[in-house]
Amino acid sequence: MNSLSRRRFLKISGATIAFAGAATSMGTFVKGAEKVEEKTGSIVKGIQKIPTYCDVCFWKCGAIAYVKDGNLWKIEGNPDDPLSNGRLCPRGTGGIGASFDKDRLRAPLMRKSVRGEDKWVEVTWDEALGYIADKMKKIKVEYGPEAMALFSHGVGGNFFKHTIKAYGSPNITAPSFAQCRGPRETGFELTFGDVLGSPERTDIKNAKCLVLLGSHLGENMHNTQVQEFAEAVENDASIIVVDPRFSVAASKAKYFLPIKPGTDMALLLAWMNVIVKEELYDKEYVEKFEFGFEQFAAEIAENTPEWAYPVTGIDPKVIRETAREMAKNKPASLVHPGRHTTWYGDDAQRSRAIALLNALLGSWGRKGGFYTPYSTRIPGYPYPAYPKSEKGTADNPNHKYPFAEGELISTGLREATITGNPYPIKGWLVYATNLMQSLPNREETIKAIQNLDLMVVVDVVPSEITGWADVVLPESTYLERYDDLNTAPFRESFVSLRQPVIDSPNDQKPNWWMAKKLAEKLGLGNYYPWKNIEEYLDTRLKSAGLSLEIMKKKGVVKGPKQPIFYEDGVPPVFWTPSGKIEFYSLRLKEHGFDPVPKFTKHEEPPAGYFRLLFGRAPVHTFAKTQSNPILKDMMEENELWVNNDIARRYGLKSGQYIKLKNTDGIVSNKIKVKATERIRTDCVYMVHGFGQNSKRLRSTFLKGASDSQLVTKYNTDPLMGGTGMNVNFVTFEWEA
Numbered sequence: 001m002n003s004l005s006r007r008r009f010l011k012i013s014g015a016t017i018a019f020a021g022a023a024t025s026m027g028t029f030v031k032g033a034e035k036v037e038e039k040t041g042s043i044v045k046g047i048q049k050i051p052t053y054c055d056v057c058f059w060k061c062g063a064i065a066y067v068k069d070g071n072l073w074k075i076e077g078n079p080d081d082p083l084s085n086g087r088l089c090p091r092g093t094g095g096i097g098a099s100f101d102k103d104r105l106r107a108p109l110m111r112k113s114v115r116g117e118d119k120w121v122e123v124t125w126d127e128a129l130g131y132i133a134d135k136m137k138k139i140k141v142e143y144g145p146e147a148m149a150l151f152s153h154g155v156g157g158n159f160f161k162h163t164i165k166a167y168g169s170p171n172i173t174a175p176s177f178a179q180c181r182g183p184r185e186t187g188f189e190l191t192f193g194d195v196l197g198s199p200e201r202t203d204i205k206n207a208k209c210l211v212l213l214g215s216h217l218g219e220n221m222h223n224t225q226v227q228e229f230a231e232a233v234e235n236d237a238s239i240i241v242v243d244p245r246f247s248v249a250a251s252k253a254k255y256f257l258p259i260k261p262g263t264d265m266a267l268l269l270a271w272m273n274v275i276v277k278e279e280l281y282d283k284e285y286v287e288k289f290e291f292g293f294e295q296f297a298a299e300i301a302e303n304t305p306e307w308a309y310p311v312t313g314i315d316p317k318v319i320r321e322t323a324r325e326m327a328k329n330k331p332a333s334l335v336h337p338g339r340h341t342t343w344y345g346d347d348a349q350r351s352r353a354i355a356l357l358n359a360l361l362g363s364w365g366r367k368g369g370f371y372t373p374y375s376t377r378i379p380g381y382p383y384p385a386y387p388k389s390e391k392g393t394a395d396n397p398n399h400k401y402p403f404a405e406g407e408l409i410s411t412g413l414r415e416a417t418i419t420g421n422p423y424p425i426k427g428w429l430v431y432a433t434n435l436m437q438s439l440p441n442r443e444e445t446i447k448a449i450q451n452l453d454l455m456v457v458v459d460v461v462p463s464e465i466t467g468w469a470d471v472v473l474p475e476s477t478y479l480e481r482y483d484d485l486n487t488a489p490f491r492e493s494f495v496s497l498r499q500p501v502i503d504s505p506n507d508q509k510p511n512w513w514m515a516k517k518l519a520e521k522l523g524l525g526n527y528y529p530w531k532n533i534e535e536y537l538d539t540r541l542k543s544a545g546l547s548l549e550i551m552k553k554k555g556v557v558k559g560p561k562q563p564i565f566y567e568d569g570v571p572p573v574f575w576t577p578s579g580k581i582e583f584y585s586l587r588l589k590e591h592g593f594d595p596v597p598k599f600t601k602h603e604e605p606p607a608g609y610f611r612l613l614f615g616r617a618p619v620h621t622f623a624k625t626q627s628n629p630i631l632k633d634m635m636e637e638n639e640l641w642v643n644n645d646i647a648r649r650y651g652l653k654s655g656q657y658i659k660l661k662n663t664d665g666i667v668s669n670k671i672k673v674k675a676t677e678r679i680r681t682d683c684v685y686m687v688h689g690f691g692q693n694s695k696r697l698r699s700t701f702l703k704g705a706s707d708s709q710l711v712t713k714y715n716t717d718p719l720m721g722g723t724g725m726n727v728n729f730v731t732f733e734w735e736a
């Protein structure tokens with residue numbers, strides 16, 4: 001990237017001046033800079049550069065960490081890494097702060113009183129893991145191994161997954177699926193027979209027209225996507241942003257459509273209506289690959305821009321113009337599938353409509369649309385087979401949600417824990433996921449936890465969820481441990497390594513160590529035939545012609561470049577039952593769902609209430625970085641975006657604190673008002689992850705408000721069990 005695009009990147013990131021300053025004061029990486037090392041005692045004098053990959057979010061950017069005289073100094077992108085291209089996002093750069101968090105967990109803790117009361121004693125690892133293993137053995141005898149469930153997020157969960165499978169439970173889930181990208185995977189799978197995966201296979205940089213529905217790139221900082229977005233902007237791509245809020249992305253757009261929340265389906269149908277009626281679609285592509293196009297065209301014939309106007313609030317002229325703009329640039333017209341797609345409960349169908357619009361534009365498999373990804377095949381470690389469960393998973397009894405695929409339905413496991421149906425769940429192992437912030441309806445989560453015989457949380461800080469545990473296990477941060485290899489599918493195949501940069505300061509341990517020790521205490525040591533993680537990694541790498549030694553030096557190794565577009569000789573393959581793009585879905589019809597997506601009206605806020613919307617800030621990840629001292633300095637609390645007219649009507653001024661009350665009477669912590677033109681009058685907006693209520697995490701305690709606390713209502717997607725969470729309404733409460 002040249003310096004212009006670097007500037008552009010910072011601008012697009014919406015990051016604060018403070019960040020730009022912080023980045024420069026941290027110095028710049030000079031490729032090939034001399035490594036000066038001199039051993040004095042146990043401390044290495046001089047500068048060491050250690051490649052690893054970032055874990056501040058789950059994009060896994062390749063990085064180089066700098067250690068100066070034995071101390072962690074800074075972290076930058078690894079120029080050889082295809083995900084980071086040599087640059088980290090503001091969160092990645094500030095990631096080193098996690099190691100200096102004063103409130104870090106130091107040793108295993110056991111609860112001294114009732115669940116939810118913060119009273120703990122420090123115990124040894126042997127005691128903590130022994131206690132957990134004893135409880136797990138009892139649960140197995142009494143209820144069967146399926147009664148243990150694992151909630152996890154990120155690559156660090158891999159070894160716990162292995163232990164739980166070896167123990168005999170199939171109940172492994174993650175809120176980063178059914179509360180995140182699950183619906184879009186279902187919508188795309190039903191249409192193209194394939195999912196988007198992570199990183200999603202979007203060719204943003206080559207798009208000539210990029211449509212963002214919600215996807216607030218620049219606030220959502222998934223690194224490669226933001227870099228590519230900057231490139232698209234620089235190449236003068238037509239950007240169309242649809243959002244009830246004037247996002248950072250909107251400020252780069254040719255067209256900004258301030259849509260009425262919850263009505264995107266109507267807009268999508270109207271766009272398709274124009275493109276079909278005016279015969280602007282990619283005829284050759286559609287004719288070659290379609291299944292059920294005629295029925296589809298007939299179904300959407302009524303959905304004219306004039307029909308969509310009163311629903312969405314978007315002028316029919318603008319709908320036509322933007323549809324033509326997309327068509328003009330086809331097939332390099334990318335309607336971004338979004339990632340956090342759990343909005344209103346009809347999300348898989350909305351995602352399917354997005355897939356169909358892309359199909360009309362001929363963008364699936366095409367340059368400037370969706371590429372065909374490649375990943376490195378590294379054989380797994382040879383393990384004994386896992387025991388087979390007779391009962392199946394507990395999240396989706398009787399396949400109520402017929403198109404639930406990928407990860408299990410997290411709220412389904414929660415439900416089973418509360419009701420005992422289809423069978424009892426009695427133990428939760430929670431790895432790196434703050435269920436208090438990530439699952440909707442906190443009360444139900446607490447109810448489920450109170451039904452457990454065992455609740456274990458593995459975390460790095462005393463986050464909210466640790467407060468509900470019986471045993472808390474302190475993990476080493478990502479800069480202090482090895483993790484499993486990253487071989488994510490991407491534009492080119494690659495493998496990257498996470499390796500320790502510094503030692504853990506106290507008695508923290510890496511996940512692989514805990515998972516292995518726990519398995520041994522459960523009598524499942526045969527599932528861990530390797531001595532330590534180095535042996536595990538080296539064995540796997542050697543079976544692919546690499547080695548740990550090489551990976552430790554390079555951090556990332558790339559595979560050969562392969563063609564990834566239809567125009568370069570890679571025709572798209574559709575793994576649908578028809579082998580084609582399913583404009584009309586017989587699978588949906590069979591299960592009683594609309595074979596072509598239809599608009600359904602969503603509930604509107606009652607008088608005096610506003611729809612609660614939420615999203616990301618460039619310098620934080622979910623509810624996981626608020627206590628990181630570097631990132632906290634950049635943003636300590638969230639703000640409530642309120643339209644200027646509404647603020648005036650209610651006498652609210654920017655900077656003043658208020659509380660929010662939802663329609664279930666839940667009152668939030670206080671939050672600072674940001675009165676702005678940049679949001680519609682029917683909704684308010686805040687950044688997710690704040691308003692945390694763990695007293696032991698002093699730096700975040702009640703800083704800002706929590707959207708999650710106010711998300712008491714949710715609409716479950718009937719296709720796949722995702723939870724639409726943009727369905728809560730709030731009003732203002734003044735402090736007494």
Ligand SMILES: Nc1nc2c(c(=O)[nH]1)N[C@H]1C(S)=C(S)[C@@H](COP(=O)(O)OP(=O)(O)OC[C@H]3O[C@@H](n4cnc5c(=O)[nH]c(N)nc54)[C@H](O)[C@@H]3O)O[C@H]1N2
Nearest residue numbers: 214215216220221242261262339340615617618620621622
């Ligand atoms: N900095 C940072 N970046 C992140 C993350 C992070 O924690 N921090 N998390 C990562 C993860 S896991 C995810 S899933 C993604 C999430 O990022 P996205 O997938 O971009 O998230 P969304 O929830 O789709 O986007 C929120 C936006 O949708 C708008 N919106 C709300 N309701 C509607 C509606 O009805 N219609 C339309 N058109 N827009 C609406 C909101 O105003 C807001 O601008 O971000 C990723 N990137």
Ligand SMILES: Nc1nc2c(c(=O)[nH]1)N[C@H]1C(S)=C(S)[C@@H](COP(=O)(O)OP(=O)(O)OC[C@H]3O[C@@H](n4cnc5c(=O)[nH]c(N)nc54)[C@H](O)[C@@H]3O)O[C@H]1N2
Nearest residue numbers: 153176179180432433434438458459463622623624688708
């Ligand atoms: N209301 C609401 N709910 C949401 C969302 C939203 O925007 N609003 N977003 C949804 C989306 S898109 C997603 S992907 C999910 C994400 O939700 P989660 O998976 O719950 O992600 P976080 O909230 O970041 O939880 C991370 C937890 O891991 C801990 N942690 C951090 N580093 C480490 C580590 O190295 N090891 C261990 N063991 N623990 C660590 C943190 O302290 C924190 O407790 O939430 C979903 N739920």
Ligand code: SF4
Nearest residue numbers: 054057060061089092
């Ligand atoms: S996007 Fe940012 S936080 Fe996420 S892995 Fe990459 S550098 Fe780290």
Ligand SMILES: [Mo]
Nearest residue numbers: 176180181340
């Ligand atoms: Mo997500």
